Amino acid sequence: MSHPEHLLTIVEPSPGGDTTLDLARDTVARGGTATVLMVITDRVKRDIRNFAESEGLAIGEAEAIALEQLQTQCQDRIGDVPWLVTKYGAISSDVVQYVTADTTAVAIPARLVTDKLVERIATYSGRPVIVAPYRVPAAA
16 A cells, blocks of 8 residues: 655745745645645844835744745645644754654755755655756746
């Protein structure tokens, strides 16, 4: 008996950090499931601070808006997201703590990949790691 696919989808809510959502959508379309792990990096924190300043919002309010927008974006692109987790800090091999017994693969956007990160995640998780390529911007 085969087990359905379950993709741990790592997303950074910034341009180019959401390319794994396409892989998650394809997994769900095939009858699998996806878990979205949203990574709030220093780059994202800076973007949220800039957004808060430009809109006259408190940092916490701006962050809540940003997280809600990402969840909506995930649901629009994937469908119902069964589990949305937020991790603060740099992406590292510690993401394996979000791998469950049902996880069949881990997807990470190319913009977050650093030397040895894919190898470490694969080694520590025991799951294949898929690097989602950069998206080429559409011609205007």
